[in-house]
Amino acid sequence: MAVLFSIVLPIFALIGVGWLARYFGWMGPAGAYEMNRFVVYLGMPALLFQIMAKASWSQLDQPGFIGAFGLGSGLIYAATVAVRRGRGGALADASLEGLNAAYANVGFIGFPLCLAAFGPSSMTPVTITSILTVCVLFGIAVTVVELGVSEGGGGWKIARKVGLSLLKNPMLLAPLLGALYADFGPPLPEGPNRFLTLLASAASPCALVALGLFIGELRSRPPLPALSAQVALKLIGQPALTWALAHWVFALPPTMTAIAVVLAALPTGTGPFMLANMYQREASGSAGSILASTILSIITISVLVTWFRTVG
Incomplete structure (x- = not known):
């Protein structure tokens, strides 16, 4: 419990600092927008490039773990998008809701949490989930959002616009360049x-402070029914599905199953919030999902870590 409080509460405190800065007028209305642009165009691309450029493909070759975590998050995302579209929601907004329900906060919480709970050997599977989350799942969500905002044109026109937008998107271009560098370049020199x-390192705190600034601007409550469903899927549905896949389908060892489930149970990361701001979509749902899931995850993660340590 002490580890969880030392990890989760500082993250929540950074969001609170952003809210206080906006509430007391220390930062103006444009603060959240400008900080978010820094994260999207500088901080996060640097993180994604570095992850991919330093990845060892032989160490990352764990198909069972990839299948359990990847299918768990992908199915939750796809189901949420399908339900929202079935109710008449816009495709771009449906993609953001799917990301709220499936985007685990691996970068902020996953690495320190698993290091404390499972030891250094857990860093390789955590790296795998980071790549699956911030590169694969996020990339799919960006593609679907691009398709949504391009609705109304012809097939070729939409494909051309989506393709050009994706090629210019720094959060998709950076991991692609990082992967190419890992294959063909030398080890990263010390200076670069x-x-x-x-x-x-600046991406995470800036994204959280930007989230707090945005919350300080809110004048209306987020849609609570949709929000509660997204939080329940994130904290309960995704880890339960991941456990079923890890245990029954891929027959992972107990420790790898525990790591996959705990990572799947992490609260919603700031990716959906950044994406909503980037495409100027309604971001209050993403902000509420991040806040609610972060607070509630103190309880759910405590239960999971305690249970896996007991049975393990």
Whole structure:
């Protein structure tokens, strides 16, 4: 419990600092927008490039773990999008809701939590989930949002616009370049690696403070029924589905199953919030999902870690 409080509460405190800064007027109405642009165009691309450029493909070759976590998050995302579209929602907004329900906060919480709970050997599977979340799932969500905002044109026109937009999207271009560098480039020199580390380290706190600034601007309550469903899917549905896949389909060892389930149970990360702002969509639902799931995850993650340690 002490580890969880030392990890989760500082994250929530950064959101609170942003809210206080907007509430007391220390930062103006444009603060959230400008900080979010820094995260989207500088901080997060540096993080994604660094993750992919330093990845060892032999260590990441764990198809069972990839299948359990990847299918768990992908099915939750797809089901949420399908339900929202079935109710008449816009495709772009449906993609954001799916991301709210499936985007685990691996970068902020997953690494320190698993290091404390499962030891250094857990860092490789955590890296796998980070790649699956911030590169694969996020990339799919961006593609669907692009398709949504391009609705109304012909097939070729939409495909051309989506393709060009994706090629210019720094959060998709950066991991692609990182993967190419990992295959064909030398190990990152100390100077460039340090530069990327400094820039990437700023992404997480800036994104959380920007979220707090945005919340300080809210004048209406988020849609509570939709929000409660997204939070329930994130904190209960995704880990339950991941456990079923890990245990019954891929027959993972107990420790790998525990890591996959705990990572699946992480609260919603800031990715959906950044994406909503980037495409100027309604972001109050994403903000509410991040806040609610972060607070409630203190309880759910405590239960899961305690249970896996007991049975393990």
